[in-house]
Amino acid sequence: MQREVLKRISVSQRRTFSLRMAPMIDMIFLLLIFFLVAAKWRPEENFLPFQLPTAQAQDSGLAKPEPLIIYIDATQTGCRVQVGQLYTVQIENKEIETGLAVLMEKIEKSLREQKRFATDPIEIVCGPEVKWEHLAKIYNIFFGAGMTDITFTMVEF
DSSP states (O other): OHHHHHHHHHHHHHSOOOOOHHHHHHHHHHHHHHHHHHSOOSOOTTOSOOOOOOOOOOOOSOOOOOOEEEEEEEETTEEEEEETTTEEEEEESTTHHHHHHHHHHHHHHHHHHTTOOTTSOEEEEEOTTOOHHHHHHHHHHHHHTTOOOEEEEOOOO
16 A cells, blocks of 8 residues: 555656646737737828818808709600700600710700800709600710719609
């Protein structure tokens, strides 16, 4: 019995204290990944030293211009487009591209005569029987020419 106790003591004395390195390395890498993810790499957006002026109610004297009103009505063979009170263009189903080209010329001429810009507002008043195809193509012509302030007016018939 004494022999066994001595044997245990001698075995325990032979074991030396050592650190296990694999878990420590894992913890170091986990901490490194945490700090890399949590770090802010880009500068803050409010670092420029300037102040924006306070908002003030001013009457600039420039009002938004009156919109150019475009009337579109259906016909038996296509549609009729009236540019303001100045020009009327007939767009036929068979020759829709030529009708759209004429419409674009009339729009440009109307803008020049009224000293308008492409950024001025345009209102489209569409009749109830107008085909969607015609309306979409007319809208695309306006938008392609740089007219982006286009609205549709709702009218009850």
